[in-house]
Amino acid sequence: MTDARTEILSRIRGALGSADSSAGAAGTTGAAGTAGVTRAPSVVPREYRSAGEHAPGSDAVLEVLIDRLVDYKAEVHRTTPKDLPRLLARLIPQRSAERQVVGSSDYRSPDVLPTTPSTPRGAVVVPHGIDQAWVSAMGGVEVRTDSREAPLSAAELDEVDAVVTAARVAVAETGTIVLDGEADQGRRAVSLVPDVHVCVVRTDQVVQTVPEAVRLLGADPERPLTWISGPSATSDIELERVEGVHGPRTLHVVLLS
Amino acid sequence: MSTFLGMPAARDRRGPGPDAAPGTLSGVGRPEDPLHWGASFPDAAKAALDNGQLRRNLGKATSTIRTKRARVVGEVPDWEALRDAGSAVKTDVMARLPELLEELERNVTARGGVVHWARDAAEANRIVADLVRARDTDEVVKVKSMATQEIGLNEALAEEGIAAVETDLAELIVQLADDMPSHILVPAIHRNRTEIRDIFLERMADAPPDLTDVPRELAMAARAHLRRKFLSAKVAISGANFAVADTGTLAVVESEGNGRMCLTMPETLITVMGIEKLIPTFDDLEVFLQLLPRSSTGERMNPYTSMWTGVTPGDGPQEFHLVLLDNGRTKVLADEAGRAALHCIRCSACLNVCPVYERVGGHAYGSVYPGPIGAILTPQLTGEESDLPYASTLCGACYEVCPVKIDIPSILVELRAREVSMTAGSAGDTADRVWSAAMKAASFAMADGARFRRAARVPRLLRAISRNGVIRKLPFPGSLWTRSRDLMEPPKQTFRDWWDGREDQR
Numbered sequence: 001m002t003d004a005r006t007e008i009l010s011r012i013r014g015a016l017g018s019a020d021s022s023a024g025a026a027g028t029t030g031a032a033g034t035a036g037v038t039r040a041p042s043v044v045p046r047e048y049r050s051a052g053e054h055a056p057g058s059d060a061v062l063e064v065l066i067d068r069l070v071d072y073k074a075e076v077h078r079t080t081p082k083d084l085p086r087l088l089a090r091l092i093p094q095r096s097a098e099r100q101v102v103g104s105s106d107y108r109s110p111d112v113l114p115t116t117p118s119t120p121r122g123a124v125v126v127p128h129g130i131d132q133a134w135v136s137a138m139g140g141v142e143v144r145t146d147s148r149e150a151p152l153s154a155a156e157l158d159e160v161d162a163v164v165t166a167a168r169v170a171v172a173e174t175g176t177i178v179l180d181g182e183a184d185q186g187r188r189a190v191s192l193v194p195d196v197h198v199c200v201v202r203t204d205q206v207v208q209t210v211p212e213a214v215r216l217l218g219a220d221p222e223r224p225l226t227w228i229s230g231p232s233a234t235s236d237i238e239l240e241r242v243e244g245v246h247g248p249r250t251l252h253v254v255l256l257s
Numbered sequence: 258m259s260t261f262l263g264m265p266a267a268r269d270r271r272g273p274g275p276d277a278a279p280g281t282l283s284g285v286g287r288p289e290d291p292l293h294w295g296a297s298f299p300d301a302a303k304a305a306l307d308n309g310q311l312r313r314n315l316g317k318a319t320s321t322i323r324t325k326r327a328r329v330v331g332e333v334p335d336w337e338a339l340r341d342a343g344s345a346v347k348t349d350v351m352a353r354l355p356e357l358l359e360e361l362e363r364n365v366t367a368r369g370g371v372v373h374w375a376r377d378a379a380e381a382n383r384i385v386a387d388l389v390r391a392r393d394t395d396e397v398v399k400v401k402s403m404a405t406q407e408i409g410l411n412e413a414l415a416e417e418g419i420a421a422v423e424t425d426l427a428e429l430i431v432q433l434a435d436d437m438p439s440h441i442l443v444p445a446i447h448r449n450r451t452e453i454r455d456i457f458l459e460r461m462a463d464a465p466p467d468l469t470d471v472p473r474e475l476a477m478a479a480r481a482h483l484r485r486k487f488l489s490a491k492v493a494i495s496g497a498n499f500a501v502a503d504t505g506t507l508a509v510v511e512s513e514g515n516g517r518m519c520l521t522m523p524e525t526l527i528t529v530m531g532i533e534k535l536i537p538t539f540d541d542l543e544v545f546l547q548l549l550p551r552s553s554t555g556e557r558m559n560p561y562t563s564m565w566t567g568v569t570p571g572d573g574p575q576e577f578h579l580v581l582l583d584n585g586r587t588k589v590l591a592d593e594a595g596r597a598a599l600h601c602i603r604c605s606a607c608l609n610v611c612p613v614y615e616r617v618g619g620h621a622y623g624s625v626y627p628g629p630i631g632a633i634l635t636p637q638l639t640g641e642e643s644d645l646p647y648a649s650t651l652c653g654a655c656y657e658v659c660p661v662k663i664d665i666p667s668i669l670v671e672l673r674a675r676e677v678s679m680t681a682g683s684a685g686d687t688a689d690r691v692w693s694a695a696m697k698a699a700s701f702a703m704a705d706g707a708r709f710r711r712a713a714r715v716p717r718l719l720r721a722i723s724r725n726g727v728i729r730k731l732p733f734p735g736s737l738w739t740r741s742r743d744l745m746e747p748p749k750q751t752f753r754d755w756w757d758g759r760e761d762q763r
Contacts, residue, residue, distance in 0.1 A: 004380060009359075012355050014587075016354070016355075041353065045345055147571075188521040189522060192522075221539045223566075225562075227558070227561065227563075228560065228561060229559065236476075238450055239318045245512075246424075
């Protein structure tokens with residue numbers, strides 16, 4: 001009995017050979033052993049926009065990004081490096097207090113998942129490569145650091161109230177920020193489990209279109225990528241959008257210039 | 258010979274029938290074959306049309322999503338150019354499928370992943386069950402996946418004592434209700450909020466007893482129910498929206514974060530993917546990440562897209578298995594006229610615009626792939642005779658919205674023509690004989706003006722058996738027609754009578 005791999009590949013070659021002698025002929029580059037012909041890529045028309053008309057980080061691009069993010073119910077803030085630490089400090093405890101009134105269906109209701117009493121409220125996790133100046137002024141907030149070498153457990157991540165990360169790139173037209181797992185953005189779990197995600201994006205990282213972002217990310221395609229467009233959401237019940245399901249229920253995007 | 262576009266004689270299919278009408282708590286049950294279950298399309302459609310609740314749920318949902326899609330597609334200036342590129346990329350993938358699959362396998366393996374090949378559903382289910390059992394666990398979390406629905410993975414795992422927990426909200430609803438999905442993107446589209454509340458209260462042990470039917474509350478109840486499972490699961494199972502051959506990168510597009518949870522938290526990730534999901538290069542993502550979300554949920558971008566390449570040390574699952582699934586796809590590929598069905602990226606835009614789908618819903622198609630794309634994909638995957646190619650008015654709306662320009666109407670016509678030429682060969686078919694007799698009679702009547710005048714009076718007799726302007730059942734041989742259609746009540750007056758009367762009044 002032939003193995004599945006051999007059989008499937010042979011079925012495919014048979015299927016293409018029996019029905020596709022003309023279409024593939026133009027691109028034929030020669031025989032590859034006994035397995036059949038190797039076809040060169042056929043020409044794909046790429047008349048779509050490969051970049052937007054506005055420069056990355058321009059006012060026009062930022063305006064579109066903000067409009068899209070607000071549409072998704074993300075919260076957008078603009079600040080300078082000088083004011084950033086104070087803004088971050090303000091964002092974390094504030095949201096933490098609000099979350100206590102989510103109601104009986106909140107997953108933290110005691111019969112579902114008890115929280116450890118020793119963990120103080122207002123804890124934030126940051127990836128170890130984050131700019132230390134950002135987190136320096138978070139007075140009264142417990143800052144925990146996570147790295148691939150010294151990761152927090154899922155339960156520990158579940159106990160912190162927020163996460164602060166940087167980003168790799170943002171796409172204005174779709175309102176998307178992309179994390180690529182580098183030291184200032186952290187492991188994927190870090191930006192997923194806490195209920196509040198504060199993502200700091202430098203304005204020069206904001207491009208207008210998806211192709212511009214894909215080109216940039218394509219430089220390191222093996223990195224784990226997370227494309228985030230607003231807080232988690234579902235439209236599974238009568239197609240009525242509900243923001244905040246399993247991912248962070250609150251997304252703050254801080255634009256830094 | 259002109260192509261016959263009518264509805265053939267209906268056939269009964271094996272498996273449970275949709276006796277449990279949507280609108281009751283329990284669903285249609287899990288069939289033995291997810292690609293072929295329930296009553297024949299004409300019978301199932303008739304039953305569905307009688308269900309007012311179902312039609313209201315569907316009508317509301319499909320019109321909402323159509324509006325959203327039209328708005329976000331309209332704001333993309335190069336939409337048609339993106340469709341052209343998407344279509345050409347997929348054509349290229351099919352022409353080079355063996356090489357691209359080998360390239361994908363090399364790159365996934367080089368990054369620490371393990372690639373498995375499965376000829377059919379049974380083989381894929383066997384591979385996954387063995388992998389899960391070797392990880393010493395009896396519960397896995399699942400990301401919504403059409404491929405695993407198609408192979409009936411959950412049922413296969415259950416037979417091995419492994420509980421597969423669906424984590425997409427709609428799939429969870431379907432699973433709790435022992436139901437089948439009725440839409441590719443929104444599997445519980447046939448349920449309204451009150452039905453969902455009732456399902457949660459009865460079937461979800463930790464649902465709050467005071468749960469209301471407000472969508473936000475229902476979503477929060479699901480969050481609470483699944484949270485601990487996400488944080489403790491050892492194994493996750495997913496499908497894939499795209500696999501990039503030149504980098505070995507897999508992509509899953511989702512909204513709720515259940516995908517991120519499954520793809521990130523467990524130690525082991527098993528991805529089951531149809532062999533047609535490939536794209537050649539990482540750059541090709543720029544086309545599909547624009548086409549899919551806008552076509553699918555009508556959003557500029559879906560909330561979350563995860564991409565991973567093999568294993569990343571210290572981040573996410575440290576063991577990754579990719580199961581490449583044939584299960585009939587090579588049969589579709591061998592069919593030059595129908596192979597474009599493999600270009601489908603499962604956006605479901607064709608369902609939402611289809612006048613037939615909107616009225617009968619997904620269950621009537623008796624396949625996990627309903628709607629226009631299901632009507633061409635399902636019979637091609639199974640290779641069985643099917644009445645699904647007739648579940649269409651050929652209005653062409655599906656082709657207009659398809660992000661990869663699959664010419665569904667032309668493939669439907671082609672499949673119908675084959676079906677007819679196949680059955681024409683079998684002598685003694687009642688429908689055929691009656692059809693041909695009727696054509697002879699019509700040609701006799703129409704050949705002579707006086708004969709036609711007399712013949713045209715006959716339909717008026719039918720008014721006697723109509724109700725509310727509709728005739729639902731004719732005696733034989735007319736029953737061959739009314740089996741799958743209603744007949745409008747004939748007018749009181751023929752056109753000729755009306756014309757004559759009009760002349761008289763002058």
